[in-house]
Amino acid sequence: MYETSGLEGSAEEQDAEERRRAWRARREAMEAAPNGTKWSKHFRRTYHRGAHVAGRLIAPTRYGRRAAAKALRIGLTELSFEFPDLPPAFDGYTILQLTDLHLDNIEGTGHAAARRVAGIEADLCVITGDVRDNIRAPIGPVLDELAYVLSGVGVRDGVLGILGNHDSAAMVDPMEQLGVQMLLNETVTIARRGERIHITGTDDIHLFHTEEADQALAAAPRGFCIALVHSPEIAHHAAARHRLYLCGHTHGGQVCLPNGRPIITGLKRHRKYARGHWEHDGMTGYTCRGIGASLLPTRFNCEGEVVLITLRRGPHGGSHGGDD
Numbered sequence: 401m402y403e404t405s406g407l408e409g410s411a412e413e414q415d416a417e418e419r420r421r422a423w424r425a426r427r428e429a430m431e432a433a434p435n436g437t438k439w440s441k442h443f444r445r446t447y448h449r450g451a452h453v454a455g456r457l458i459a460p461t462r463y464g465r466r467a468a469a470k471a472l473r474i475g476l477t478e479l480s481f482e483f484p485d486l487p488p489a490f491d492g493y494t495i496l497q498l499t500d501l502h503l504d505n506i507e508g509t510g511h512a513a514a515r516r517v518a519g520i521e522a523d524l525c526v527i528t529g530d531v532r533d534n535i536r537a538p539i540g541p542v543l544d545e546l547a548y549v550l551s552g553v554g555v556r557d558g559v560l561g562i563l564g565n566h567d568s569a570a571m572v573d574p575m576e577q578l579g580v581q582m583l584l585n586e587t588v589t590i591a592r593r594g595e596r597i598h599i600t601g602t603d604d605i606h607l608f609h610t611e612e613a614d615q616a617l618a619a620a621p622r623g624f625c626i627a628l629v630h631s632p633e634i635a636h637h638a639a640a641r642h643r644l645y646l647c648g649h650t651h652g653g654q655v656c657l658p659n660g661r662p663i664i665t666g667l668k669r670h671r672k673y674a675r676g677h678w679e680h681d682g683m684t685g686y687t688c689r690g691i692g693a694s695l696l697p698t699r700f701n702c703e704g705e706v707v708l709i710t711l712r713r714g715p716h717g718g719s720h721g722g723d724d
């Protein structure tokens with residue numbers, strides 16, 4: 401179970417509340433005026449609007465329906481990662497990663513995701529951002545679908561979440577009411593039989609990058625730490641303190657060449673980490689292709705994915721399973 405520091409009403413807890421208030425004000429200001437130059441914002445806005453319009457025009461056609469049905473095929477990737485320094489009590493610990501659900505983009509995504517995860521049992525579930533597609537749309541219907549998806553999963557230590565670049569600060573409280581503990585540049589500790597692992601989750605760093613996210617990764621406790629970050633773009637900040645980095649954002653490319661190579665990664669750096677398993681300075685990373693589709697309501701040569709990871713204590717490190 402999670403460990404929390406400090407007692408209810410303690411000065412430490414008041415500091416945490418104050419920090420969250422400051423975080424929310426900063427994030428809301430950034431949502432109103434996103435990062436980037438005038439031209440990059442203009443390009444992004446034009447590209448997003450164009451893709452949305454194209455998607456909406458194609459959706460009712462026969463081709464559109466077939467493309468959407470194809471996008472809703474979601475695979476389960478089972479992996480195990482081996483670490484020589486994993487605390488023995490966590491040998492066999494399982495983590496279900498759900499990412500990039502984009503529940504409000506293609507109708508039926510919630511049903512498809514719920515079918516995919518129904519009956520899966522894991523020690524922990526992590527949601528690594530982009531629960532929704534349209535940051536300005538009403539939150540309620542998306543959260544109802546998320547609750548439906550999570551209702552079929554059996555998790556012993558709960559659900560942790562972070563925000564993606566399509567999510568908003570306004571989603572934090574309702575997601576916590578659903579039972580998802582949101583990590584806003586924060587670390588939680590999970591204890592088992594007197595041993596501990598730590599999990600640091602950051603705010604989205606693709607469009608909403610702040611120094612606070614870098615500092616949270618740099619200040620992670622000594623010991624076995626896992627980073628949850630929406631995109632692989634700050635793997636270099638995490639590698640000093642983290643053994644495993646779980647992310648999404650890229651959708652594995654979403655539209656790929658026949659060999660599965662992404663045409664567009666949506667990454668500003670670390671583009672080679674756009675999908676699957678990678679290693680960076682001794683840290684193991686996994687970029688999940690995610691559940692939903694963004695903007696264009698389809699996927700080509702790039703099936704959706706949920707990931708079930710088993711942590712193993714082993715002498716050499718390395719991974720087993722998966723397709724990368």
Ligand SMILES: [Fe+2]
Nearest residue numbers: 500530649694
């Ligand atoms: Fe996404």
